Amino acid sequence: MERFMVRYRLSGDEAEAYEKACDICLEQTVEFPGELIPPGFIKDQVVGRIEDFRPAGAGGFSALVSFAADTAAAEFTQLLNVVFGNISIKPGYRVEDLILPDSMLKRFKGPRWGRTGLRGRVKVEGRPLLFSALKPMGLSSQELAELAYKLALGGIDLIKDDHGLTDQSYAPYHERVRLCAQAVARANQETGWSCIYLANISAPHHQVLERAYYAREQGAGGLLIAPGLVGFDTMRTVADDKNVDLPLIAHPAWLGTYVMSPLHGISHRTLFGQLVRLAGADGTVYPNFGGRFSFSREECLSIVAGTEQPLGGLKEIFPCPGGGMSVDTIPEMSEFYGSEVAFLIGGGLFKKGPDIVENCRYFRSLVE
Amino acid sequence: MERFMVRYRLSGDEAEAYEKACDICLEQTVEFPGELIPPGFIKDQVVGRIEDFRPAGAGGFSALVSFAADTAAAEFTQLLNVVFGNISIKPGYRVEDLILPDSMLKRFKGPRWGRTGLRGRVKVEGRPLLFSALKPMGLSSQELAELAYKLALGGIDLIKDDHGLTDQSYAPYHERVRLCAQAVARANQETGWSCIYLANISAPHHQVLERAYYAREQGAGGLLIAPGLVGFDTMRTVADDKNVDLPLIAHPAWLGTYVMSPLHGISHRTLFGQLVRLAGADGTVYPNFGGRFSFSREECLSIVAGTEQPLGGLKEIFPCPGGGMSVDTIPEMSEFYGSEVAFLIGGGLFKKGPDIVENCRYFRSLVE
Numbered sequence: 074m075e076r077f078m079v080r081y082r083l084s085g086d087e088a089e090a091y092e093k094a095c096d097i098c099l100e101q102t103v104e105f106p107g108e109l110i111p112p113g114f115i116k117d118q119v120v121g122r123i124e125d126f127r128p129a130g131a132g133g134f135s136a137l138v139s140f141a142a143d144t145a146a147a148e149f150t151q152l153l154n155v156v157f158g159n160i161s162i163k164p165g166y167r168v169e170d171l172i173l174p175d176s177m178l179k180r181f182k183g184p185r186w187g188r189t190g191l192r193g194r195v196k197v198e199g200r201p202l203l204f205s206a207l208k209p210m211g212l213s214s215q216e217l218a219e220l221a222y223k224l225a226l227g228g229i230d231l232i233k234d235d236h237g238l239t240d241q242s243y244a245p246y247h248e249r250v251r252l253c254a255q256a257v258a259r260a261n262q263e264t265g266w267s268c269i270y271l272a273n274i275s276a277p278h279h280q281v282l283e284r285a286y287y288a289r290e291q292g293a294g295g296l297l298i299a300p301g302l303v304g305f306d307t308m309r310t311v312a313d314d315k316n317v318d319l320p321l322i323a324h325p326a327w328l329g330t331y332v333m334s335p336l337h338g339i340s341h342r343t344l345f346g347q348l349v350r351l352a353g354a355d356g357t358v359y360p361n362f363g364g365r366f367s368f369s370r371e372e373c374l375s376i377v378a379g380t381e382q383p384l385g386g387l388k389e390i391f392p393c394p395g396g397g398m399s400v401d402t403i404p405e406m407s408e409f410y411g412s413e414v415a416f417l418i419g420g421g422l423f424k425k426g427p428d429i430v431e432n433c434r435y436f437r438s439l440v441e
Numbered sequence: 442m443e444r445f446m447v448r449y450r451l452s453g454d455e456a457e458a459y460e461k462a463c464d465i466c467l468e469q470t471v472e473f474p475g476e477l478i479p480p481g482f483i484k485d486q487v488v489g490r491i492e493d494f495r496p497a498g499a500g501g502f503s504a505l506v507s508f509a510a511d512t513a514a515a516e517f518t519q520l521l522n523v524v525f526g527n528i529s530i531k532p533g534y535r536v537e538d539l540i541l542p543d544s545m546l547k548r549f550k551g552p553r554w555g556r557t558g559l560r561g562r563v564k565v566e567g568r569p570l571l572f573s574a575l576k577p578m579g580l581s582s583q584e585l586a587e588l589a590y591k592l593a594l595g596g597i598d599l600i601k602d603d604h605g606l607t608d609q610s611y612a613p614y615h616e617r618v619r620l621c622a623q624a625v626a627r628a629n630q631e632t633g634w635s636c637i638y639l640a641n642i643s644a645p646h647h648q649v650l651e652r653a654y655y656a657r658e659q660g661a662g663g664l665l666i667a668p669g670l671v672g673f674d675t676m677r678t679v680a681d682d683k684n685v686d687l688p689l690i691a692h693p694a695w696l697g698t699y700v701m702s703p704l705h706g707i708s709h710r711t712l713f714g715q716l717v718r719l720a721g722a723d724g725t726v727y728p729n730f731g732g733r734f735s736f737s738r739e740e741c742l743s744i745v746a747g748t749e750q751p752l753g754g755l756k757e758i759f760p761c762p763g764g765g766m767s768v769d770t771i772p773e774m775s776e777f778y779g780s781e782v783a784f785l786i787g788g789g790l791f792k793k794g795p796d797i798v799e800n801c802r803y804f805r806s807l808v809e
């Protein structure tokens with residue numbers, strides 16, 4: 074029977090960590106006293122299986138546990154549940170890696186556009202993409218659209234709603250999206266470039282798809298969504314929907330807690346790389362090292378690895394480091410990330426000088 | 442302008458903690474350099490405001506921050522985002538309490554049944570409800586239905602799918618739900634009691650409501666859902682749907698990480714009490730103290746407080762402690778919780794003896 078594997082990091086001494094590995098095998102599947110599990114199919118196939126167990130590099134132990142593919146029922150929600158549902162409630166368990174067989178990966182459509190598709194959309198080859206955000210919250214739709222126009226005029230490739238802009242009275246969703254999409258189209262006519270505006274569709278359950286369709290109708294070139302707020306499978310639904318058919322960028326809001334501890338939660342690579350990609354995002358926003366958040370260089374590189382490691386036939390996606398980046402760090406970041414990256418600079422772009430169009434041009438000059 | 446408040450616990454010395462409080466005000470709203478925020482409406486109203494700041498009892502500091510109601514745009518997803526979206530990615534911030542004005546609470550329908558409604562449904566007054574689960578995963582639909590029959594015959598009030606049962610090939614959703622609902626109805630005819638079967642509708646985005654409707658059609662008396670897997674607003678959508686109209690119990694899968702650290706995340710009360718209740722659950726499952734999980738007595742009591750504290754006109758809901766409870770602890774737990782509780786015993790019920798019906802009768806005798 075087809076199985077998939079999860080590598081966990083388990084805290085404690087060897088006996089404690091091994092006990093945790095055994096616990097995973099039961100807790101994540103049958104959730105039943107070990108001694109009462111019926112022999113045969115359930116004991117042999119349904120219960121998780123420790124495939125490997127060894128000391129982990131930096132303390133604790135590493136356990137590779139396999140699960141029958143059918144425990145996940147070909148549902149993304151249930152895959153998450155088998156990987157980390159109940160044990161999320163126990164201290165000392167961390168998901169380090171997810172290894173799905175090709176037969177399972179085939180069931181995921183994954184990113185519709187990926188790096189190549191998104192590059193084709195914005196017509197940019199061989200350099201990092203420039204990514205910015207419409208802010209601050211509280212501006213009117215007209216003001217945000219004017220800002221979108223300036224950012225596009227200055228040469229930004231991807232302009233997203235700030236992730237906190239949803240449907241506030243001062244910039245209601247439909248009005249804002251219509252005006253911002255128009256503003257970016259107007260700038261593109263002047264520049265000849267192909268900047269896209271990404272509308273934030275993090276929204277109540279039954280409005281997510283409706284907002285995605287509306288954004289497309291109005292000429293938005295992409296979408297932003299926070300899987301932590303709406304659910305990973307909601308993001309997947311948007312990505313898989315033929316009638317949406319727009320590049321989709323994932324935002325990390327609400328998800329940070331999972332990566333806060335080296336002893337618990339989910340690895341940066343799995344959460345912001347693998348899971349986001351399985352759920353169909355074409356880019357993954359995360360806080361860059363050196364900004365106002367706390368990720369390390371190694372953690373950022375591990376996310377990059379998750380965006381491009383072989384994953385069945387699933388497309389590679391863009392790492393989108395952001396969170397307090399300044400324009401002045403771009404040369405260093407270009408060296409660090411190479412060209413397969415979208416640099417997200419929001420507030421930092423405003424800090425550079427009073428003329429936002431000039432700031433964008435300077436930003437662009439640094440990557441060209 | 443109408444505002445709501447969040448109490449955060451912030452780590453560090455006084456200066457560091459105050460810096461964190463100031464950071465919340467910006468990061469959760471405008472996400473913009475403080476010095477560049479336009480004066481007037483945005484600075485005065487949109488940016489968060491520190492209403493109180495003082496040492497917290499057990500180290501760190503407590504900050505009460507208010508936000509304009511409109512920042513949350515009357516959306517549950519965006520409320521979560523303002524409360525803990527971006528700062529989830531920074532260490533040392535913990536949401537302790539959520540205080541919404543009545544005008545905001547009025548927009549939430551909240552639990553449809555609540556404690557009183559659920560008691561009416563199972564016709565049980567004055568004692569704890571008895572709650573159990575169908576397991577282990579790997580049994581066929583027929584076997585699970587037979588088990589449901591026995592649990593109902595023995596006097597269990599609420600019988601849920603184990604939260605890992607979704608749509609696996611060995612017990613597909615539609616078949617399982619049909620057979621289990623029938624089995625419980627048959628037992629009720631024999632006993633004269635009003636046990637309900639709760640179908641697990643934690644499922645892909647577009648199947649959640651469909652499964653809820655199907656469960657209702659087939660005579661299931663309630664639903665189980667894991668908001669961590671499907672999204673809090675998806676749970677709210679089910680609760681608010683007139684065509685579902687069944688009691689809904691929330692399961693904590695995938696959410697445990699938020700409560701793993703006293704220095705980061707979300708308090709037990711807010712996560713498993715307030716948020717679950719705002720999102721419309723009639724009961725909240727959480728790991729009891731003394732079982733195989735790690736919650737303390739105080740943390741369990743704080744969840745109970747969240748289930749019953751005044752929250753506009755929202756109904757009180759059932760705390761459902763579970764997770765490794767044994768039948769033998771019921772007298773102690775009854776003393777601890779009183780009668781407004783649903784005791785969830787899964788595996789422990791099987792451990793008591795070989796005759797599951799007898800085990801249930803014994804469980805029931807302890808609360809009657």
